[in-house]
Amino acid sequence: MEDNETGFNLETPKVGIIRGVLAKDIEIVGEKVVNLRICARPYRNTYSVAQLRTIKDVIEKYGSGKVHMSPRHNLEVPEVKQKELDNALKDLYIAGLFPGGAGTSVRNIFTCPDWCSKSLRPVQEIGMMVSTNFGDKDMHNKVTISFAGCYNSCSRPHNSDIGIIAIGRVEELPGKKCPEDCLDCIKSCSFEAIEKVDGDIRINEKCIYCCKCVEACGHNKLKVTETGFKVLIGGREGSKVVFGTTYADFVNEFEVLEIVDRALSNYESKARLKPGDRKKKERLGDVANRLGLESFMT
Ligand code: SF4
Ligand code: SF4
Ligand code: SF4
Known part of the structure; x- marks a missing residue:
């Protein structure tokens, strides 16, 4: 496919072969439609305002007014008219957006x-x-x-x-002892990885390095x-x-x-x-x- 006005070139993909064009046999009110899964490349989970505007335009022009954010942050536009697929893909390509996020490949990071x-x-x-x-x-x-x-x-x-x-x-800062009645870090740790011995904190081998205890300590005794x-x-x-x-x-x-x-x-x-x-x-x-x-x- 070539657009004479923009000089834009695109090898026309075949529905059902390109990744991200899904459910090719759905028919809605007599019209063949596809669900189009979109991603930015390189893959990311942030989209620019310009890209979101393009997606909005594609939804309004070729889709049915809906968009779904997939669990891996792809945007899925359902019910794109199959006969308009090339035009939808061209508009998306210009904005750095591609069909993808499906098939046997490394999925959206x-x-x-x-x-x-x-x-x-x-x-x-x-x-x-x-x-x-x-x-x-x-x-x-x-x-x-x-x-x-x-x-x-x-x-x-x-x-x-x-x-x-x-x-x-996480390590305990040397210096003053912990207040005797303070157990805040111990309570914050879900892994039983902190013990208090003679007023000092000991972090044991159960620690999974989440650092929640640092946030819990109101006495500046722990640091990352x-x-x-x-x-x-x-x-x-x-x-x-x-x-x-x-x-x-x-x-x-x-x-x-x-x-x-x-x-x-x-x-x-x-x-x-x-x-x-x-x-x-x-x-x-x-x-x-x-x-x-x-x-x-x-
Ligand atoms: S870093 Fe996490 S697991 Fe380790 S002692 Fe602190 S709260 Fe517990
Ligand atoms: S809470 Fe932690 S895991 Fe969740 S979004 Fe923030 S940095 Fe990421
Ligand atoms: S390290 Fe902080 S939270 Fe934990 S016992 Fe000492 S003062 Fe309390």
Whole structure:
């Protein structure tokens, strides 16, 4: 397809082949329609005002006036008239928007917003780096990658194929003793990781580095001495929910990139067909479980 006025070129995609054009056989009041799942590339979960205006125009011109925000922050426009699909895609492409977020590939990289007051370390830039390098890459099965700025895990890193969480190491500041009756940090810790011994605080091996105790201490006795990322591998959601297993703690942004690269390459080379399936291969977590995490990552 070529637009003579703008010189815009686009290889016309076929409905049902391009990712993000879903449910091609729906018919509404005699008109064939598709549901169009849209994402920005590199993948991200923020859209500019100009992009939102374009989406609004596409909904009004070709859709049915509705839009849905998917759990991985894709925008899904239902009931786009099939005969207008090329025009809708062209309008979207010009605004840096594409059909996507479906199929056997690396799905939309899901990150927390950096402006969240709970964030221990920014995750949007590293999410963008991962997206630029691996977003939309063809895979044996879908692969989800999520980044959380703290252990609240709003972006669901625990049940993503690769989940990354910002964590912090907490230490007690030397000096004055804690007030005798104060147990605020102990009460704030859901992991029984803090003990009080002779008026001093001891953090034990059950600590998962969430830093909630620092916020709870009103006496400035605790501080975060180091931040980094925890990397979980092998989680999944859906009908069979699995939590990922910790592969690394306190790694930095470059190490995260290296681990993601290695996990995806190993998945590519080590996956087998799903039992009883002639086409689809195992999910990343199935391969990691079958081989054991260490040997999967080697
Ligand atoms: S996981 Fe933490 S940083 Fe991210 S949105 Fe939730 S509370 Fe904020
Ligand atoms: S960082 Fe979290 S897990 Fe560790 S002691 Fe503090 S509240 Fe408990
Ligand atoms: S570290 Fe803070 S919250 Fe915990 S007992 Fe001491 S003063 Fe209280």
